[in-house]
Amino acid sequence: MxxxxxxxxxxxxxxxxxxxxxxxxxxxxxxxxxxxxxxxxxxxxxxxxxxxxxxxxxxxxxxxxxxxxxxxxxxxxxxxxxxxxxxxxxxxxxxxxxxxxxxxxxxxxxxxxxxxxxxxxxxxxxxxxxxxxxxxxxxxxxxxxxxxxxxxxxxxxxxxxxxxxxxxxxxxxxxxxxxxxxxxxxxxxxxxxxxxxxxxxxxxxxxxxGGAGADHDERIGQLVRSRARILDAYDAERRRIERDLHDGAQQRLTGLIMTLGLAQLELAGGDAAARELVDKAAGEARTTLRELRELVHGIYPATLTDRGLSAALAELAEDAVLPVEAEVELAERPPEAVEAATYFVACEAMTNVTKHSAATEVRLSLRRTGTGLVLEVRDNGVGGADAESGTGLLGLADRVAVFGGTVHLSSPVGGPTLLHVEIPCGS
Structure with missing residues (x-):
């Protein structure tokens, strides 16, 4: 072989x-x-x-x-x-x-x-x-x-x-x-x-x-399996952090905001300076809670865990700054690791489009072909994307390569740009 x-x-x-x-x-x-x-x-x-x-x-x-x-x-x-x-x-x-x-x-x-x-x-x-x-x-x-x-x-x-x-x-x-x-x-x-x-x-x-050649191929196989295990451990640790932030820090911040709200009621007719400080603290606490929720969502969205990749991509399209047309065709959920990789590839691709493409509309599609997933992100921007320019494309290729997948980029100067990702997964 x-x-x-x-x-x-x-x-x-x-x-x-x-x-x-x-x-x-x-x-x-x-x-x-x-x-x-x-x-x-x-x-x-x-x-x-x-x-x-x-x-x-x-x-x-x-x-x-x-x-x-x-x-x-x-x-x-x-x-x-x-x-x-x-x-x-x-x-x-x-x-x-x-x-x-x-x-x-x-x-x-x-x-x-x-x-x-x-x-x-x-x-x-x-x-x-x-x-x-x-x-x-x-x-x-x-x-x-x-x-x-x-x-x-x-x-x-x-x-x-x-x-x-x-x-x-x-x-x-x-x-x-x-x-x-x-x-x-x-x-x-x-x-x-x-x-x-x-x-x-x-x-x-x-x-x-079957000697040195087989040993060389076996070492390559071991490296690939080791990289897959590292990625699985990384995803598991990220989900643990998400749960800790959601169940711990977010809950305590919510309690703090409620306490500050009660303090505002108590100081409604009191000292103006103290009331101003409490109002400022409540505003900062609400801002911190909002930023923390955004951070938790970026680490590992609850939608992806609870409802799967289709719902997570639909939510990603709704929250995007640009108009996004999402087409997701999945009859069943793929393996959890593949779901996570596909989702974060889509997130990184959408981030690149928002930051670098100057596009006015985006089309995101996901479909199942045989035993693999095909993700495509197309925009009508200025094009000229380059994997060597530090836009995260090499990171996408590395993440997909763990599963034996491929990333193809077509981005002529003047656009449009098409990112085509294929990720094999079990049936």
Whole structure:
């Protein structure tokens, strides 16, 4: 599974037939000299090694032949990067310990080393076919396109190329049409064949054995699970703070306001200075209570806990400064952690719109697709939003990434801006 994901990550950006013809031709043609150089070097080393093996001199030479797939694999990954535009990771694990002996021991025990050697042998045979296919098809296509010109340089005015012949100008023009068709077929064939060859090379040259590669993938999995646990603990602590503020500090402030109200009644006909101080204290207490309620709502709204994500987003839209059109389509509540993440992503997105977009209207939508949630926030503002400008977009991506979700932002200068968030969740 890890090899499959690594292959898709490397090769997923390249669609079959989407590569430029020149790049495809260059990728196929350059494989021939690479394979030829590898074959000559291995043949020389192998002959010298077998001839001197009795004197122990040939053992390192034979070992070099067995490990020769490693440098060829590195060259092929560089060629793949040129062709696909995507860096191809090496399947070899970093060497633990220093010195050439440790390097040789680790490389000899890695399965990737022998996959590269097998690829090198197959590549030598395929590179010859690649070279013949490219040079032959392009030469024939270009020769057919130049048939009228070639007739002028033949003694008898006739042109013969493979199965094609031209004895007159009309037949030469027909050969030009055949050349155009053959060139189009060559384009389709070469781009698709180059893509298939790159697929094969990527799949083989990124294979890892179950040792260091599996350990690396396991460490990544542990980091992802650890980040998810941290986020769960963070959300639980936030809910605890919300409950403490709601049940403790808010209640005491409410009691204080009531006490100050009674003091106002008692001082209604008393000292004016004392009454003014009590009035001021009551006003400040009410302001503090209002700010505390806003803070508690921002920490973890009770609506989200009691009535779910649909009601919380509807309340968010109603309380927004800008006109917000909310469309929420949820037949059932998602998991609690996903609910919280989705809600706070929507809150951050609405905050960004209010502060930075200069928009006059916002559309917020949430829908369920299969086993995931899709949240979209669209505004008609000035656009130009940038994740690197400190508007909180990187924080949104980090929060969503905990669940394996993605964040896509489209914000051309002049608007509109669309934030598209996908969060997987259990059914």
């Amino acid at each position: 890890a090899d499959r994901q690594r292959y898709e990550a490397v090769y997923g950006r390249l669609r079959i037939g989407s590569a430029r013809p020149a790049r495809s031709v260059l990728y196929l043609v350059c494989g021939f000299p690479v394979g030829l150089v590898w074959l000559i070097c291995c043949a020389v080393l192998l002959v010298l090694g077998l001839a001197t093996v009795l004197f122990l001199v040939g053992i390192p030479l034979i070992a070099a032949v067995l490990l020769s797939g490693i440098p060829l694999g590195a060259v092929e990954r560089a060629r793949l990067r040129m062709f696909t535009g995507t860096a191809v990771p090496s399947p070899h694990a970093p060497v633990s310990g220093g010195g050439p002996r440790a390097w040789l021991r680790q490389r000899a025990t890695e399965r990737a080393t022998w996959w590269e050697l097998a690829y090198a042998v197959v590549h030598c045979a395929l590179s010859v076919c690649d070279f013949v296919l490219v040079t032959g098809s392009l030469t024939l296509s270009l020769a057919l396109l130049a048939a009228p010109l070639l007739r002028r340089f033949t003694p008898d005015g006739q042109v013969r190329m493979a199965v094609f012949q031209a004895h007159s100008d009309a037949q030469a023009v027909l050969l030009v049409l055949c050349g155009a068709v053959l060139l189009a077929l060559t384009y389709l064939t070469l781009t698709r064949y180059a893509a298939a060859r790159a697929r094969l090379a990527t799949r083989v040259l990124t294979r890892r054995d």
